[in-house]
Amino acid sequence: MFGLGKPRTKLGKWLDQRGIKQEWLCRESKLNKVTVSHLATKTDYLPSGSTMKKVLQALRKVDPSVKQDDFWSM
Template identity: 60%
Template sequence: MFGLGKKRSKLGKWLDHRGITQQKLSKDSGVNNNTISRLATDDEYLPTMRTAQRILKAIRKIDPDVKQDDFWSM
C-alpha cells in the first residue's frame, strides 16, 4: 500500500495513483530521496527550477502530458 495514511501533496498523490515509489522517482530523476520525500508530502515546498525540470523529465517518460502546474504553482 502506498501513502500509508500520510498527508500527500499533488506529486505524492500522483505517485501513489500510479504505484510509483519515491525511491524510483529519485533514482530516475537523479534528485535526492529526501527532496522527493518532502515534495511528495508538502504542497507548500517548491523545488528549484532545475530540480522541477529533472523530476518532470523522469515523470514524462510515464505520462508525456504532465505539466509543471499539475504539481507546483511557480
C-alpha cells in the same frame, strides 16, 4: 500505503495513483531521497527550477503529457 493518514502533495498523489514508488523517482531524476520525500509530502515545499525540470523529465517517461502546473502553481 495509501490512506494511512500521511499528508500528500499533488505529486505524491499522482505517484500513488500510478503505483510509482518514490525510490523510482529518486533513481530516474537523480535527486536525493530527502528531496523527493519533501516533494511528495510537504505542501509548502517549492522546489527550485532545476529540481522541477529533473522531476518532470522523469515523470514524462511514464506520462508524456505531464506539465509543471499539474503539481506546482506559479
